[in-house]
Amino acid sequence: MKLKKGFDEMKYFLGADHAGIKLASFVKDFLKHKGHEVVCFLPQEKKVDYPDYAKEVCRAVLKNQDSRGILICGTGIGMSICANRFKGIRAALCLDAYMAKMTRLHNDANILCLGERLLGEGIVESILEAFVDTEFEGGRHLQRLEKIDEGAHV
Ligand code: RB5
Numbered sequence: 078m079k080l081k082k083g084f085d086e087m088k089y090f091l092g093a094d095h096a097g098i099k100l101a102s103f104v105k106d107f108l109k110h111k112g113h114e115v116v117c118f119l120p121q122e123k124k125v126d127y128p129d130y131a132k133e134v135c136r137a138v139l140k141n142q143d144s145r146g147i148l149i150c151g152t153g154i155g156m157s158i159c160a161n162r163f164k165g166i167r168a169a170l171c172l173d174a175y176m177a178k179m180t181r182l183h184n185d186a187n188i189l190c191l192g193e194r195l196l197g198e199g200i201v202e203s204i205l206e207a208f209v210d211t212e213f214e215g216g217r218h219l220q221r222l223e224k225i226d227e228g229a230h231v
Contacts, residue, residue: 092118092130097149100193131159146188153192174203181211
């Protein structure tokens with residue numbers, strides 16, 4: 078895989094259920110190649126429950142300042158529903174690079190959710206490039222993020 082080097086090196090927590098494990102291996106290689114640290118929460122068993130992995134990654138991201146997470150399941154939906162129950166987590170399910178770029182710029186998403194059953198490696202590569210290399214715009218978006226956390230109870 079020939080990839081250009083990205084911006085600042087970061088710590089990524091990567092989690093997947095059994096339906097996301099193949100894509101997780103591609104994502105891990107991508108991030109490592111870019112010089113990022115990757116800590117994996119991946120299943121050994123044939124069938125597992127995606128919330129267990131979403132919770133591990135969310136807790137790790139919340140504990141480690143400036144880290145980010147990537148969660149993969151069959152559709153990415155279950156992972157994103159679970160992750161967004163955590164106060165301080167902004168998990169974005171992205172289907173293309175535009176969504177990944179915008180969720181970094183406007184939402185400061187700290188977790189990217191992907192669906193292995195929907196996406197080929199080419200699209201995933203472009204999503205990762207955008208998510209990893211785009212900085213939050215701040216400004217008017219900051220107060221909107223604060224409003225998300227107001228009233229969140231987890
Ligand atoms: C597992 O079959 C599947 O339900 C899970 O990976 C995910 O897509 C749930 O949202």
